[in-house]
Amino acid sequence: MTLEDAYAVQLLQMERRRAEGRTVTGHKVGLTSVAMQRLLGVSEPDYGHLLDDFVHLEHAPVPVGRFLQPRIEPEVAFVLDAPLRGPGVSVADALRAVAFVLPALEIVDSRIRDWRIGLLDTIADNASSGGVVLGSTPTPVGEVDLRRVGATLHRNAELVGTGVGGAVLGSPVTALVWLANTLGARGVTLEAGHVVLPGAVCAMVPVAAGDTVTATFAGLGSVTARFVPGDQP
Template sequence: MTDATLTEAADTLLAAYDTRVPVEPLVDKYPGLTLADAYEIQLVQIRRRVEAGARIKGHKVGLSSPAMQRQMGVGQPDYGHLLDDMFWLENAPVPASRFLQPRVEPEIAFVLKKSLTGPGVTVAEAAAAVDFVLPALELIDSRIRDWRIGIIDTIADNASSGGVVLGSTPARLTDVDLRLAGCTLHRNGDLVGTGASGAVLGSPLTSLVWLANTVGTRGVVLEAGHVVLPGSITASVPVAAGDTVTAAYAGLGSVTARFTEETS
């Protein structure tokens, strides 16, 4: 694809954030898009946002658990960028109308104390680079109509990122069972999902390694202080204004997100 085409596709997605009207899948209009094209479309948007004053605060891995891969019909993981304006405070209202078709996912977030430069990052190096973990709820969203995403469209659309709510109970890596800790997801008091933390590629650490090595091939470094969301433990669930969602993790506490109408 030409640069002009990639820029046009990026503009289409950026406009959807503003209008909050989803667009048709990019692959319908640009059938020749490759994975590399899709990541470039994502990067054009991120560069544009950074030029406008946004700051990169980390990355997310998407589609890394069987539950999510089944739900979205996409069989491989991808990654996106987390910008500072995507972070919402626990228990503070999140205006649902800022999003197009939001869904939530329970995740165990990593906070890095050392940078990770792939390719070639091992599990040992990744574990040594983690400062602490936090309970998290990721808010995913799609600028593509009705979540009709394949791998190309979700990558181009910043891996269907929306926002993130971090909990307030940091834990050391050595104090959490990253593989077999249980997780429950409740929406308005109803149990809507359960899982084990290892649902994410066998361990969220594997996801962190995958991310470091995948972005590394594109010259991107995971920075100290950054947040990494490794992927959802359960299938995602839709949310709307009025909903309250809580994810609880064995040994790691819980995190709650509250969705409201727009407040002035």
């Protein structure tokens, strides 16, 4: 299987989900840390789709039965208020298209047993995207330097991760630019209203029923996810 084959498999999955009535509400960027790129032997990120049923509101119960091997990681989510299409998108172009940023927790998941994934596995599996819990405190993107935003991750009140925005390709905005230009080369536009997850600021941690996870971002607020048994809220 080639890289293009893997993205074709991902797209077939999304077409099937759209035929079932789902809608695309955004995208995610993965493999944005040097450590993950080295682990998988790549030099650039990958991307996946976000669907409407992937999105969970803060504090609403998240049923773990909807996932196979869920893990969670803190991210700064971009919410767009203008279309963004490459190629040729610059940092300034990307920032102009952003309405605000939100604290977010991405739920990553994998069909590959024990997370023994390779690059083509994760791309075909929608970049290991399972869902996202969005915070409720919007911040204008011009009011914060996302490279320097520090974050902490707590699971059941225990500190399990720390990070900084610069861990994401040097800046989360760089990931947004990469996504717009990569999708643009495939004829795809990032639409107004869409959510973009640019990549995690620290390593993912596993979650299970009964866990409560909170990510706190300096200057951006916090977001909490509460995981419950079953597959219904």
